[in-house]
Amino acid sequence: MATKLACFVLFMIMSMAISPTLSSVVTNAMDYWCDKTPNPQPCKYFMRQEPKPLVPKTKSEFRKVAVGIALERALHAETHTKWLGKKCRNDKEKAAWADCLKLYQQIILQINQTLHSTKCTDFDVQTWLSTALTNLETCRAGFVELRVSDYVLPLIMSNNVSKLISNALALTITKFVPQSxxxxxxxxxxxxxxxxxxxxxxxxxxxxxxxxxxxxxxxxxxxxxxxxxxxxxxxxxxxxxxxxxxxxxxxxxxxxxxxxxxxxxxxxxxxxxxxxxxxxxxxxxxxxxxxxxxxxxxxxxxxxxxxxxxxxxxxxxxxxxxxxxxxxxxxxxxxxxxxxxxxxxxxxxxxxxxxxxxxxxxxxxxxxxxxxxxxxxxxxxxxxxxxxxxxxxxxxxxxxxxxxxxxxxxxxxxxxxxxxxxxxxxxxxxxxxxxxxxxxxxxxxxxxxxxxxxx
Structure with missing residues (x-):
């Protein structure tokens, strides 16, 4: 019995000693990949929030992870944007908010395409992620041009979706192919x-x-x-x-x-x-x-x-x-x-x-x-x-x-x-x-x- 107890204590001590090492290996690997993106900080933050962090071994694996994180944040942003509808103070804010809700739905569609389309090329992916970024900019522009950018807009845009899509896009650069x-x-x-x-x-x-x-x-x-x-x-x-x-x-x-x-x-x-x-x-x-x-x-x-x-x-x-x-x-x-x-x-x-x-x-x-x-x-x-x-x-x-x-x-x-x-x-x-x-x-x-x- 004493021998079993000693073994258990030894196992716990070794686990505690090894865990930080394993954690630092995962963290260092995440940092390695995120440092290759235009926006490394949100990349590192959201990768570490994953319940089961995946350490990519290749650039294509990392791109899939990056796109997945962007999709997750876009879904969260869409839900948040729906909730913000009741915060609109006038018709102009309501008009810009309605555009943003529609645009977030399109963003989710475009990111989903990049993840789940079986016949898409890298150029297709680059097009769809480019469009997702454009939709975010259009959301912002609606509030600005109607001069109601002081209240609802900061709440809609405070989710890092733009930076996360930009990261995924940077990993999808393709060689130029002349249009035939x-x-x-x-x-x-x-x-x-x-x-x-x-x-x-x-x-x-x-x-x-x-x-x-x-x-x-x-x-x-x-x-x-x-x-x-x-x-x-x-x-x-x-x-x-x-x-x-x-x-x-x-x-x-x-x-x-x-x-x-x-x-x-x-x-x-x-x-x-x-x-x-x-x-x-x-x-x-x-x-x-x-x-x-x-x-x-x-x-x-x-x-x-x-x-x-x-x-x-x-x-x-x-x-x-x-x-x-x-x-x-x-x-x-x-x-x-x-x-x-x-x-x-x-x-x-x-x-x-x-x-x-x-x-x-x-x-x-x-x-x-x-x-x-x-x-x-x-x-x-x-x-x-x-x-x-x-x-x-x-x-x-x-x-x-x-x-x-x-x-x-x-x-x-x-x-x-x-x-x-x-x-x-x-x-x-x-x-x-x-x-x-x-x-x-x-x-x-x-x-x-x-x-x-x-x-």
């Missing part, structure tokens, strides 16, 4: 979709007509019907000539939707929401799309709020692998919001004044006509404002083979208004104009933050 094209469209566009885009009369699943000659009278009714379809294949909605006064949201569950109009001068979707009337920029869009694989052809997206109402978006796209062909985008400030994900615009017409092509997507605009209106007095035109906030985001605006022109109301008074090709909206802004005709309207911008991004 087939028949004038990105190679990621399926052959069947290319044929639909180039067909003179694609067969629709539903026909929308205001006069009652179709299956539905409004586009929203057609989208509601599409949401109840079985399967996830391409769903074509033809929208006959007419002016449709609708605000549309084509959400994450509405994948592979195609809207086909009767030409950009004939089929027009119009709205008038604006920051001036209490919307956030994000929520001001006449049409907002996040459902993957969205395609539009022969439609104009318009916001009629006017220049006095400031930010007023005609189209906002956060749809991954989306295409807009022979479409029009009409507005003044913030006309075309290329918010996030991978997008392609071909043979489109874009009109605006201030920052009228803006956002943080990986986007190419090819063979487009870009027109600057006459702005308000004491105002200047800016064609692009690119919003890259992290050096590892694979985002930027490329304008290729296009024309940048003055409208008929601006041409006679060019000397009275300055027009710039773009401004570095965020610290790591990236915009490229290639093989593009530049009218005599533009001048070189100077004196802004981020001008070191100019080449």
């Amino acid at each position: 094209y087939k028949h004038g469209f990105p190679s990621w566009l399926k052959a069947g979709d290319r044929k639909l885009l180039q067909s003179s009369s694609p067969t629709p699943n539903l026909l929308v007509a205001r006069d009652g000659s179709g299956n539905r009278r409004t586009i929203k009714e057609a989208l509601d019907a599409a949401s109840k379809r079985s399967g996830k294949g391409r769903f074509v909605i033809r929208v006959k000539s007419g002016i449709y006064q609708e605000n549309l949201e084509i959400g994450n569950k509405l994948k592979n939707i195609m809207l086909v109009g009767d030409g950009l001068r004939n089929t027009i979707i119009t709205g008038s929401r604006s920051v001036g009337d209490g919307s956030t920029t994000f929520d001001s869009a006449t049409v907002a799309v996040t459902g993957e694989g969205f395609i539009a052809r022969g439609i104009t997206f318009r916001n009629t709020a006017g220049p006095q109402k400031h930010q007023a978006v005609a189209l906002r796209s956060g749809s991954d692998l989306s295409v807009f062909y022979r479409c029009g985008f009409e507005g003044y400030q913030d006309t075309l919001y290329v918010h996030s994900q991978r997008q392609f615009y071909k043979e489109c017409y874009i009109y605006g004044t201030v920052d009228f092509i803006f956002g943080n997507a990986a986007v190419v605009l090819q063979n487009c006509m870009i027109y600057a209106w006459r702005p308000m007095d004491q105002q200047k035109n800016t064609v692009t404002a690119q919003g890259r906030t992290d050096p590892n985001q694979n985002t930027g605006i490329v304008i290729h083979g296009s024309r940048v022109m003055a409208t008929a109301d601006l041409s006679p008074v060019l000397s009275s208004f300055k027009t710039f090709l773009g401004r570095p909206w965020k610290e790591y802004s990236r915009t490229v104009f290639m093989k593009t005709y530049l009218d005599s309207l533009w001048i070189l911008q100077a004196g802004l933050n981020g001008m070191e991004t100019l080449l």
Whole structure:
């Protein structure tokens, strides 16, 4: 009995002596990996909070752990954001809060994609994590632009989600692979979709007509019907000539939707929401799309709020692998919001004044006509404002083979208004104009933050 007791005491002493050593080994291993990230402190803190800390052996294992921690914190932040709704003191705070709740739901979806998609590439992961960061920045921006950033916003953003996603993104840097094209469209566009885009009369699943000659009278009714379809294949909605006064949201569950109009001068979707009337920029869009694989052809997206109402978006796209062909985008400030994900615009017409092509997507605009209106007095035109906030985001605006022109109301008074090709909206802004005709309207911008991004 005495021998057994002595052995037990010896075992306990050895365990106590060894435990700190084992703990320090785990801690040192965690520190080793976290020190390789842009934000090591939150990485170390949250890794140590795990009930069963996993010590990664490879970079890919560490990335999976980092993404998992970011997801866990995003879920916590979403729950916290829901609770904060009752803390909103006025309609403006409520509007910005509602955006944040919606954006956190998208962030969770994007992080989940990186963890559970079986066929994704590193470039896909980089795109989705870049989008998650963009969504967080958009959440913050809503409070700032409505001038209500003093109360609810600090509570929403005090969770380190941004830093944890930035860490995961830094571990997902891929080698540059030039984008390939087939028949004038990105190679990621399926052959069947290319044929639909180039067909003179694609067969629709539903026909929308205001006069009652179709299956539905409004586009929203057609989208509601599409949401109840079985399967996830391409769903074509033809929208006959007419002016449709609708605000549309084509959400994450509405994948592979195609809207086909009767030409950009004939089929027009119009709205008038604006920051001036209490919307956030994000929520001001006449049409907002996040459902993957969205395609539009022969439609104009318009916001009629006017220049006095400031930010007023005609189209906002956060749809991954989306295409807009022979479409029009009409507005003044913030006309075309290329918010996030991978997008392609071909043979489109874009009109605006201030920052009228803006956002943080990986986007190419090819063979487009870009027109600057006459702005308000004491105002200047800016064609692009690119919003890259992290050096590892694979985002930027490329304008290729296009024309940048003055409208008929601006041409006679060019000397009275300055027009710039773009401004570095965020610290790591990236915009490229290639093989593009530049009218005599533009001048070189100077004196802004981020001008070191100019080449």
